[in-house]
Amino acid sequence: MFKSRDWSEFVITRIIKLTGYSTIIFVVLIFFFLLNEGFPTFIEVPFASLISDRWYPIEGYYGILPLLIGSLVVTVGATTIAIPVGLCTAIFISEISPRWLRDILKPAVEILGGIPSVVLGFLGIIVLSPYLRVLLNLPTGLSAFTGAVLLAAMSLPTIVSIADDALDAVPRSYRNASLALGATDWQTIWNVTVPAARSGILTAFMLGIGRTIGETMTVMMVTGNAPVLFKGFLSFLYPVRTMTATIAAEMGEVATGSIHYHILFFIGIILFLFSLVINITASAVVFRQHKKVEKILS
Amino acid sequence: MFKVNLSTPQSRLTIQKIGYLSLTLIAILTVVPIIAIVVHIFIQGFSAISWEFLTGFPKDGMRAGGIFPAIVGTFYLTLGTAIFSIPISIGAAVYLSEYASENRWTQIIRIAIINLAGIPSVVYGLFGLGLFVIFLQFGTSILAGCLTLSIMTLPIFISTAEEAMRSVPQSFRVVSISLGASQWQTIRRIVLPQAQPGILTGVILGLERAVGETAPILFTAAAFFLPQLPNSAFDATMALPYHLFVISTQVPGMPVNLQYGTALVLLLFILGMNILATLVRSHARKQRQW
């Protein structure tokens, strides 16, 4: 009787260990699969063509520069809106608002995070795009700006909730010490609390950016999908084409194994690497924060 | 020319008042659009909701009739995702919480989880297309869609489950071991049941994300129109988010209120799951034995 329990215990423990390591297996699997299907691009497409400024695959133009720039423009725009607004909202929720208001605001922001991207894209087409076209007198409302506004709305909940947690984690003693020295609450927030929480806040920003780069449906529906290069600040109000929208729009049509197929996987590799870099940086920042806090509290 | 002294107590208080006001306005700027979006969809879509809409098939090229197959499809995809993802996630969470020591390998696992969480949904779709649809020859099917979605939801399930298990006090485990139970018995009979509400919350929130995603199922599971409900896991299926995408961008002459109606149904699904998760969370807090 003792023996059989040992045996089943042994098997179960091994299985559990396997599931734990399976996460690594999945990441590696995804990366190698993308690499396998995307690598032929280097052989099939001359490098000069790859970094050219024209994306028109059916005629052999495989320049991914407009797509990279498109993703970049929309991401920069969205983060420019989302970071200040998100940080201020997080500060408001964490430092200023009374308890009852906080209990309303936090769930409200979570709800925004739950709204599917296709619903926001739908509202973008029907409501936001025509409105912006009329308001700003643009040729068309399908632009990088429209995309940026909606993407800011999508990454806001991530930024707010993580920044709020970071601000919450700052020890009360910091604030009390500052107030004891005669600073106002306002001065305390900006000179003491926020700097103390800065790695957590930075993490919030990075994860928000990560969310924005990877967004697909919303940008596909409202950014106009024109593969152009950035021609100055005003280009922001004109259509662009992102990497994610390109994959989503063109993937269905490619014949397996064609050059177009390979280059779409190649774009997928680029997206994967972007998110990898952002996430590793963000988590490295968090690890350092934990170690620092442990040192201070010990 | 006059200089303003910004460090007198009055001016500091004034700055604070202005600052507080600005932050309040910004916070309102965040919340008002959220409420406006939800209310707008509700008002515009409400007229389309009817028993026929929810249980009928699309007619007249999608322009009339109901969205039943899309609702069912979403349900099947969610169910399949749960079936594949939950066992692996709980296993991984148990490993991280109960067995693993904080060495380099564990750190690598954690980084892997964070990365899975950050991969764009369209890259998952690409991966799912390449591996499940083409390489393993499942074709455009519920199976391919579920497998893709389940890898995507792994990180959410794992992190919430692990957190739930970690919050079970160590004393519970210690007492169990001291009574002669093995580690697995302790986990199975003490830790898991105690962590169950937390795990459940995580499951609901993770599935909530899977319900709303379009890009992963775009090439792995979704179909524009199916004349009947899917019969097997190898059939393609309609799904709510894909259906909304299709009727808002590809069907000419689509009545606007039906589009809003579909958006509303999707939104209600999501909000419903959100409320469910919150209820489970607060119920668990009351029931907690520590």
Next chain:
Amino acid sequence: MQKFILAGFVFLIWMNGGCINSSGRNDQDISSSTDKYIENKGSDTIVNLALAWAEEYQKSNQDTRVSVTGGGSGTGIAALINGTVDIANASRRMKSEEYENAEANGIEPHEFIIAKDAIAVIVNHANPIDKLTLEQISDIYSGKIRNWSVLGGEDLPIVLLSRETNSGTHVYFLEEVLRLGDKNNPTLFSRDTLLLPSSEGISSEIRLNPNAIGYDGLGYVTPDLKVIAIAKDPGAAYILPTPETVIGNTYPIARDLYMYTNGAPSGAVEEYINWIFTPDAQNIVSELGFIPIVNP
């Protein structure tokens, strides 16, 4: 707690299986293995027609199921080459590279012309322009003409709308309009062209935007959009797209719509394709704004 959830799931699954839907087919829950299943994929131009055909065909052939998906002509042809569909819908002919790929995969495409379509060039209702030559349209879309005032319209920038590159409609427009039918013409769409993922996307933007110009199959044109009359050459007459002008070959940009199968069709697929050439099916073609291949 767990038992409750399990019971809930079982209940929902049971509810599903036994559900009677409003389309009136009560035999849904009994899926017999003799059911014939046809998968139809491809052109977004054809998708609504294919959908209408599928609906109509299944009314009288209850043992056959036809599923329809869009994605563009390129999508359908790729799927045929990959061996994952029975019928590929295409609004353009298969290219020689695609025939080569098919051969390499052991697929033998058979072509059927199932309807005719006119490409309508559309503008917003408020736009005063109502006729253009093919060359003018080519200049507009290649970016040479950028403002409506050059053509006698208002002083507004021209916003170019197009389908995605995987669309057969796009390829046809590139070859026949931008390049004026000349295979050696290297003209490309202007870089500022918005490549929208669907025909309806074009229609809805034009409805809302007075600066926009777009092109679409006639089946996507609703009465609130303005269709431009087109002259083949600068001296020729300006023709509007209608069934008469297409069949009479006077409208310059009309094309055939295709369905491709792997090899000669047999069984359920053969019956379906035969049915498509019957007057019943071709009536539906007219109803949807396309031009029937068989005079009903």
